[in-house]
Amino acid sequence: MVIKVGDTVKSGDVIAEIETDKATMEVEAVDEGVVEALLVAEGAEGVAVNAPIARLSGGGTASTPQSPVSGPATIAPQMGEPENGIAPLSPGGGGPAPANAVMKGASQGADAELPAGTEMIKTTVRDALRDAMAEEMRRDADVFLMGEEVAQYQGAYKVSRDLLAEFGERRVIDTPITEHGFAGLGVGAAMAGLKPIVEFMTFNFAMQAIDHIINSAAKTLYMSGGQIRSSIVFRGPNGAASRVGAQHSQDYAAWYASVPGLKVVAPYDAADAKGLLKSAIRDPNPVVFLEHEMVYGTEFDVPDVADWLVPIGKAKVRRVGLHVTLVAYSRMVGFALQAADALAVEGIETEVVDLRTLRPLDHDTVVRSVMKTNRLVTIEEGWGPMGVGAEIAARVVDQAFDYLDAPPVRVCQEDVPLPYAANLEVLSLPSVAKIVAAAKAVCYR
């Protein structure tokens, strides 16, 4: 709180500073007057959007802005601040699922590989990713991080928080805004034997760099007869954020997962985010690691073990059921688990398969599940045509045709660029309701 009782405030004066898990921003007064009372104490946490924080004489009440969207310069360059990505404030919009802010993520289905009695630590996906990078950088001096705002700014989404302090500017490198160039530098450094982690502020910007991801990183091992390797991780948020429009909201899973030579990982919860990122950094191949901005702030259990690794290429059955198989990855796993809860109320027992890795794809786990449930719904945030769901449906038809009791159904983004208007955005994206409807349809209910 910058003001105190008795201060005269003019519009435009800074009256408070608010900090979220992602950003720190100032709140300016809109009205003029004298501060009569402070309604929120200095240093208060968890202040809700729209909660009054002070009262001015003359009738105006200063409140936290409903949508603290600010110019690109103050928060994250090149992007608006998604209102419901801000942790201590309640999620702002009528999205289908509040899979944001600090909420406890549903993480059902225990990992078989975990010994009984393993302690769990509540960790956000954001911190799990950070911990994974820090652990691998401690373990291997050849691992380093480069990207826009990863060092001094602490990461556009705070994923690289504190890494600069621990590892220094030689290993945590702020790049200019130059995706094509720095992706190429990263691949070149990998060809020379280092193990770069290249962060894209979002995968939307990686389209500038996709030539190096595919032509340079993915193909050179083959073209060189096995001589030139690229042990490199390309990581960053992928998929739709919130209200940032079509150019900042795209799921690239199907694009990268169609390319031999790449591995493609898209975790949902914090344990997988940590364990898979550590595996990706150690992998001798180029790995595209797709994160999700809307899940960064979500807390999950992460096993408290010394070196938590999750193998690339293994799907995870997160909920066991008999009647229908839901296949999802990344944020859509959370939607699928919520849909499963809703379907259970109606007597439909759902099996939820979290793909976790999209290349190599764990077809066996999917096919085994469909052989049991005889029904398949795929869920992806990307467009349907030529998509992940199309690939899975083709494989299931190929390997389990006689087991299917209904044609597979794909839940995906509508076949349009993602709109900005709140209502249209909701209509465009997959939702729990759409998944429930699809599951019922394949069950003929």
Next chain:
Amino acid sequence: MARQSASKPKAVAISPAHPDKAALLDFCRSMLLIRRFEERAGQLYGMGLIGGFCHLYIGQEAIAVGMQAAKGDGDQVITGYREHGHMLAAGMDPKGVMAELTGRAAGVSRGKGGSMHMFSTAAGFYGGHGIVGAQVSLGTGLALANRYRDDGKVAFVYFGDGAANQGQVYESFNMAELWSLPVVYVIENNQYAMGTSVERSSSETHLHKRGISFNIPGAEVDGMDVVAVREAGKMAAEHARSGKGPFILEMKTYRYRGHSMSDPGKYRTREEIDAVRKTRDPIEHLQERLETLDFADEAQIKAIDAEVKAIVADAAEFARTTPEPNPAELYTDVYLETVP
């Protein structure tokens, strides 16, 4: 340093260290090897033994050979798709290169790369890249690794006048100077990007000036004079190795053959090509120098040529007869095994 940017070809302020006889004879041999190799590759292409694209280095031999002499142990080389000459200059086996051109298992990329995609980690040769300009970012990344390891190595990054207009070249220049990376950029300006002349494609045709807005010094070099190339290369390598950051060398050169084998050649006259061959040929220029300095007579030079022709004939015969890859090779080298 940057003031060199204003100088003319052959007037570059590079001290002509007196070359010793052995080095010049070696240059002559290397350049002849490249020329005879490329002539034979052109023949094999015409015979249908080499497929796809094939970009010959004839006319530009002095650059790869002269720069090779400026390289230190462990320094890296990376270039685009006109790379046969660079590989031979780096000492790679002509048989392996020719067998790659014919798509055989004994090719340097086991038959999976072809003309544009060849590599040798043993020779410090990082390709062989088919996307115009990509090697500039990749090569700057090699230099980033050198700086990261502080191992004293320099990356030599070659690209043409066509690639000089790609955006990522300037993204790379910016980072190379910003972080003082040990990299020498060698622009092989052969005057034509496919069929488009420098004048028709570039608002600034003096390509060594392209680093000015990044504070990268540059120099124009007679790329048809192998000694001038070597001396410029040494100077630039010393600059990069001493921690001063990147240096740009613009090599003025000329390719006698088409851009690739399918080039119709309508964009320049036969007279233009003949004039360069007659007056500026890098090999004839060196041979005259050898004779003037009394380092070799015509008979000795013919003997070198005969030796080189025999090597090339062997390579061609090998490339023609050595087997194609085993069909099982289709699925190898896509991924490296994960070592836990």
